[in-house]
Amino acid sequence: DAKTTQPNSMESNEEEPVHLPCNHSTISGTDYIHWYRQLPSQGPEYVIHGLTSNVNNRMASLAIAEDRKSSTLILHRATLRDAAVYYCILRANSKLTFGKGITLSVRP
Amino acid sequence: DGGITQSPKYLFRKEGQNVTLSCEQNLNHDAMYWYRQDPGQGLRLIYYSQIVNDFQKGDIAEGYSVSREKKESFPLTVTSAQKNPTAFYLCASRRGQGILNTEAFFGQGTRLTVV
Numbered sequence: 548d549a550k551t552t553q554p555n556s557m558e559s560n561e562e563e564p565v566h567l568p569c570n571h572s573t574i575s576g577t578d579y580i581h582w583y584r585q586l587p588s589q590g591p592e593y594v595i596h597g598l599t600s601n602v603n604n605r606m607a608s609l610a611i612a613e614d615r616k617s618s619t620l621i622l623h624r625a626t627l628r629d630a631a632v633y634y635c636i637l638r639a640n641s642k643l644t645f646g647k648g649i650t651l652s653v654r655p
Numbered sequence: 656d657g658g659i660t661q662s663p664k665y666l667f668r669k670e671g672q673n674v675t676l677s678c679e680q681n682l683n684h685d686a687m688y689w690y691r692q693d694p695g696q697g698l699r700l701i702y703y704s705q706i707v708n709d710f711q712k713g714d715i716a717e718g719y720s721v722s723r724e725k726k727e728s729f730p731l732t733v734t735s736a737q738k739n740p741t742a743f744y745l746c747a748s749r750r751g752q753g754i755l756n757t758e759a760f761f762g763q764g765t766r767l768t769v770v
Contacts (some may be wrong), residue, residue, distance in 0.1 A: 579756050590745050590761030591698070598756070634697065641705050642713070643688055643747070643759055647697035 551635045553649040559625045561653050567620040567649055569635030574615050578637040582609065582620050585632045585648070594620065594633070625653045658682065661746050661762035663666040668740075668769050676731045676765045678746035687729035688759070691715060698745060704729055733767065740769045 552570040559565040571580065579598050583591040595602055595609045597618070602609040608621040622629055634648040659680040668674045678687065686705050690698040690713075700713030718737025723729055729748075733740045741758040743766050749759040 581758070583759075588748070588764075591759075592761065593758035596756060596758065628769050632697075638756070641686055642700065642703065642747070644700055644714070645690070647700040 551637060551646055553633075553635055553646065555647070556650040556652065558652045558654060559622075560622050560631075561627060562586075565622040565625045565629070565651065565653075567622075567633050567635075567651065568617065569619070570617045571635070571637055572616045574637060580609065580611060580615075580618050581636050581638055582607070583634045583636070583645070584629075585634070587631075591634065591645075596638075625651075627653050627655065629653055659746060659748050659760050659762045661744075661765050663697065663762065663765060666765055666767045668767065670769055671735045673735055674733050674740075674767065674769075676744055676767070677748075678729045678731065678762060680729075680748040680760075681727060682748055682750070683726070684748035684750045684760070685726070686751070687723065688749075688752060689713075689719070689721065689729065689731045690745040690747065692743040692745060692764075701731065713731055740767060742767060758769040 579653040581596040582594040595607050597609045610619045630653045632648040632650050635644050661676045679723045688703040689701040692698050699715050701719050702721040704710035707726050710723050711720050720732045743764050746762045747759045750757045
């Protein structure tokens with residue numbers, strides 16, 4: 548299975564944009580890129596996913612590199628409620644495998 | 656409301672006892688998953704099921720068992736063979752067997768403590 552690599556943590560200021568990177572250099576052509584986030588003591592929630600083109604939804608934007616070996620989750624204006632662990636995962640089959648994710652802290 | 660429900664939220668058991676964690680969904684989803692999360696760690700896949708009466712081992716299946724007799728239900732049994740059962744357990748479901756671009760929905764988790 549293709550793996551993803553994320554920094555352990557990142558800090559942001561409230562109301563500023565946040566760019567969360569993810570490397571997936573061994574991605575295959577059929578792998579979808581999914582992002583989830585997990586608030587403390589809760590189950591993860593879906594954020595966004597994409598295959599080749601950049602994607603936008605009400606929560607975030609997903610920018611996918613042209614070679615698909617990396618992607619960036621963009622939160623346009625961070626709020627304190629965005630402080631969470633963000634997971635970047637690849638979906639190539641029915642397995643849904645999570646790594647350790649990146650912990651985002653938001654400063655008031 | 657549609658959703659995925661795990662019960663109970665907190666569970667205490669004595670060492671050596673088997674314990675079963677409940678996971679029910681009314682989303683009509685085909686696939687269901689069980690994960691374990693330890694403090695400060697990511698999610699590790701225990702078992703998953705793509706369809707009724709079928710399930711596959713994940714990355715850490717030893718000491719656990721599951722059944723999928725109904726589409727709505729995917730109970731997880733933590734057996735006495737699991738050496739470190741104390742953890743946060745999460746259940747998830749997803750629409751569409753074999754479809755890769757559908758999102759997963761998670762329950763709120765069960766925090767199991769074995770003393």
